[in-house]
Amino acid sequence: MAILEVNNIKKKFDNTEILKGISFSMEKGQTLSILGSSGSGKTTLLRCLNFLERPDCGTISVNGNLLFDAMQAPYSEAEIREKRVHFGMVFQQFNLFPQYTALENVALAPKLMNKGKTSDTEIDSMCKELLSKMGLSDRMNNYPHQLSGGQQQRVAIARALALKPDILCFDEPTSALDPELTGEVLKVIKELASQHTTMIIVTHEIGFARDVSDEIIFMDEGIIADKGTPAQVIDNPVNERTKQFLSNYSGHS
Amino acid sequence: MFSSVTISLFEGFLGTLKLFSLTLLFSLPLGLVISFGSMNKNIILRGPIRFIIWIVRGTPLMLQLLIIFYGPGIFLGMNVWGSGDSGRFTAALVAFVINYACYFSEIFRGGIQSIPKGQYEAAAVLGLSKSQTFFKIVLLQVIKRIVPPISNEVITLVKDTSLARVIAFYEIIWEGERFIKSAGIIWPLFYTGVFYLIFSGLLTLLFGYIEKKLSFFK
Ligand SMILES: Nc1ncnc2c1ncn2[C@@H]1O[C@H](COP(=O)(O)OP(=O)(O)OP(=O)(O)O)[C@@H](O)[C@H]1O
Ligand SMILES: [Mg+2]
Numbered sequence: 001m002a003i004l005e006v007n008n009i010k011k012k013f014d015n016t017e018i019l020k021g022i023s024f025s026m027e028k029g030q031t032l033s034i035l036g037s038s039g040s041g042k043t044t045l046l047r048c049l050n051f052l053e054r055p056d057c058g059t060i061s062v063n064g065n066l067l068f069d070a071m072q073a074p075y076s077e078a079e080i081r082e083k084r085v086h087f088g089m090v091f092q093q094f095n096l097f098p099q100y101t102a103l104e105n106v107a108l109a110p111k112l113m114n115k116g117k118t119s120d121t122e123i124d125s126m127c128k129e130l131l132s133k134m135g136l137s138d139r140m141n142n143y144p145h146q147l148s149g150g151q152q153q154r155v156a157i158a159r160a161l162a163l164k165p166d167i168l169c170f171d172e173p174t175s176a177l178d179p180e181l182t183g184e185v186l187k188v189i190k191e192l193a194s195q196h197t198t199m200i201i202v203t204h205e206i207g208f209a210r211d212v213s214d215e216i217i218f219m220d221e222g223i224i225a226d227k228g229t230p231a232q233v234i235d236n237p238v239n240e241r242t243k244q245f246l247s248n249y250s251g252h253s
Numbered sequence: 254m255f256s257s258v259t260i261s262l263f264e265g266f267l268g269t270l271k272l273f274s275l276t277l278l279f280s281l282p283l284g285l286v287i288s289f290g291s292m293n294k295n296i297i298l299r300g301p302i303r304f305i306i307w308i309v310r311g312t313p314l315m316l317q318l319l320i321i322f323y324g325p326g327i328f329l330g331m332n333v334w335g336s337g338d339s340g341r342f343t344a345a346l347v348a349f350v351i352n353y354a355c356y357f358s359e360i361f362r363g364g365i366q367s368i369p370k371g372q373y374e375a376a377a378v379l380g381l382s383k384s385q386t387f388f389k390i391v392l393l394q395v396i397k398r399i400v401p402p403i404s405n406e407v408i409t410l411v412k413d414t415s416l417a418r419v420i421a422f423y424e425i426i427w428e429g430e431r432f433i434k435s436a437g438i439i440w441p442l443f444y445t446g447v448f449y450l451i452f453s454g455l456l457t458l459l460f461g462y463i464e465k466k467l468s469f470f471k
Contacts, residue, residue, distance in 0.1 A: 050378050077383065085380045094377035099470045101391045108389065109379035145471035163379065 001064050003028040003198055004167055009058035011044055013097040018044050019055070020222040026167075026215065029196035033209035035233075036219030037245055042202040045219070046169045049200070051084040062086045062166055085113075085246050088160035088168040092153045092175050096144040102155045103127055103140040108163050113163070129156045150181030154188055161197075168192070170201045186212075206249055208232045258432065258441045266448050267427025272342070272414045272424065276349040277407065284357025309355040314348070315416050321348040322420040325381055338423060343418040349410075357405055364399040366390070378471060397467045404460035408453045425449075 002025040011019040018041045034042050041160050047053040049060065051068070060068040067083050068075075075083070096105050106127040111120055131140050134154040140141035144152055153173055160168055173189065186208050192199060193212045203209050208217060209230065216233040218226035218241070226239040237243045277359045290302040309317065320342040325333040334340035368391050376386040429442035 052374055052377065079326050081380045081382060084378060089375075089378040091371060092372050093374065095369075097369035097372065097375070097390055099397075109381065112385055112389070113380060159379070195372070 001005070002026060003030075003063055005059075005061040005064075006049070007059045007061075009039075009045070009055045009060070011049055011053060011055050014125045015208045018222050022058070022219075022222075022224060023129045024217060024224060024227070028198055030214040031193045031199045031201065031213045032217060033213040034191060034202045034217045034219060035204075035206065035209060036225075037248075040181070040219040041222045042219055044170055046079045046089065046171050046200065046202060049112065049167075049169060050087045052089075058175055068097070071106070078252075083155065085163055086166045088163060089174050090153070090156050090170045092161050092170070092172045094144075094149070094156045094176070096159070097154055098144050101141050101143055102131060102136060102147065102151075102158075105144070105155055106130060110162050116183035127158070127162055130161055130214070132157070133191075134158050135184070148181060150184045153177065157185075157188060157192075161192075161198050167198045167200060170199065170203070172202055172204060174203070174205060184216050204249070206234060206246065220245070258444065261431075262425055262428055262441060262445060262448060265284055265423065265425035265445075266452075268422070268424040268427075269411075269414045269448075271346060272417060272422070273410060275346055276353055276410060276414075279346075279350045280353035280357055281414060283354035287360055288361035288365065291358060292365065293436065300364065306355045306358060309352055310359070312351050314413060315419050316458060317352055318345060318348045318416060318420050319350075326441065339470045341417075341420050344420060345422045349413070349417070353406070353465075357403070360397070360399050360402045360469040363402075367398055368394055380450055393467075395408035397470070400464050404456070404464075407460070411453050412449060424442060 005025040007023050007187070009019050009022040010017065014239075022041075022045055024032075025127075034045070036042050044053060048055045054074070055068070055070050056167050057070045058068075059066060059070070067086060077238065097108070100108060103124065107120075110118075110123045110127070114120075114123060128137075128140060131137060134156055134157060136151060136158070139147060139151055139155075142151075144155070147155065153176075157173075158170075174185050177185065187207065188209075189199070189201065190212050201209065201212070211230075213230050216228060217224050218228050218233055218239070220226075220241050226233055226237070226242040233239075233242060234246065237246060287302060287306070290298055291306060293299045293302075297316045321335065322341070325331060332340070334344045372390055372394070373386060381389065414424055417424060418427055421427075425445045425448055426442070429445040432438050432441040
């Protein structure tokens with residue numbers, strides 16, 4: 001069964017339709033990358049999955065359970081909170097909480113969500129393990145402003161993983177980084193892919209997307225214009241739009 | 254002479270202190286409430302509150318003192334403030350609290366609105382509730398940002414208390430001036446400046462300490 005099924009998602013902003021009916025599904029343990037030119041709606045799609053935007057139309061199901069249906073009455077704040085933790089989100093700008101250390105950033109939400117089942121020390125050790133996996137064992141007690149962009153983004157990845165989401169979303173995770181720091185972040189994402197973490201990655205790093213993805217979606221003006229394996233979409237594109245997009249980016253990847 | 258002047262000025266300074274501390278006690282929480290009102294999505298709430306803030310910040314505090322003290326008697330024909338010194342004090346306190354609450358509300362609003370949207374969104378995708386987001390994520394960041402402007406306002410308040418003299422509220426300058434008539438000497442009036450200086454100096458140290466305490470994050 002598909003872990004995620006997105007069906008006919010549409011989203012308007014001020015009467016402009018930004019998502020014009022997006023449908024796709026993905027299997028557990030797969031990595032899906034979303035490519036597309038600026039303004040094609042990639043961020044908006046991720047925001048819809050994470051309940052940061054409410055689609056005007058469409059459904060979202062996780063593990064066969066209907067999570068979101070635009071036809072239903074607006075969900076209450078509590079319902080949304082319960083539903084959105086199926087997804088994790090890593091932002092372009094990291095958005096770490098500045099007043100908390102790396103470890104506190106990662107442990108905050110699990111501790112708040114924990115209803116006495118696990119002790120705080122257990123949560124802390126789980127979070128420390130995650131940070132070690134991100135290569136940050138010596139940085140756990142640093143505050144965000146004491147960390148490089150690449151380190152901050154790896155903390156943000158650990159923070160998202162700490163809630164054990166079914167699907168982890170990345171919105172251009174390396175776009176805000178200096179070029180020499182992108183490698184360390186891409187490396188941990190690759191590791192997650194090899195451990196079969198289910199991920200959706202919006203990225204402009206085409207070479208990386210080819211290496212890491214099981215499937216590629218190419219978005220253009222609010223629709224899925226092309227879709228397939230990296231070999232189909234990136235190496236042997238047949239779609240005219242995809243070809244044009246890739247040729248614009250060939251210098252960068 | 255010097256020590257007796259010091260003692261009586263100190264008495265006057267207690268009046269200053271009383272107005273100062275009670276103004277802070279009431280205007281800080283009221284300011285927070287007003288700031289939420291001034292950010293409310295509903296224009297019917299936000300509009301009038303912004304209008305009042307504009308009036309209060311756009312007119313002199315001295316004028317507000319006079320209007321609040323004499324206004325009810327003139328326009329309503331009744332004395333709402335009670336008689337004598339306690340009436341003057343209540344009127345002065347009300348004027349100061351309204352005035353400072355409006356200034357504080359703008360500082361709070363600026364602080365709250367300066368928190369990047371990304372902080373709210375990161376908290377949201379981690380499943381935090383609205384109140385968890387406010388208390389665990391936003392509040393300390395807001396406090397850090399508003400300590401410097403609040404500190405300015407508080408130090409201004411120390412000196413502004415002397416304006417309450419216009420409605421004959423008893424405070425330190427009043428006491429200092431008394432020596433001109435009673436003893437024909439003016440230096441006690443000048444000497445009041447030392448009290449203000451020491452007190453605002455202590456406040457500066459206190460706020461410096463708080464700022465330092467909050468400097469562990471950026
Ligand atoms: N909250 C909003 N209000 C109005 N318009 C919006 C809003 N969010 C996004 N848009 C518009 O939707 C369109 C798609 O934006 P989106 O951020 O999803 O694109 P993107 O594919 O992520 O682009 P990029 O590669 O530049 O990040 C843009 O034209 C943008 O201006
Ligand atoms: Mg985007």
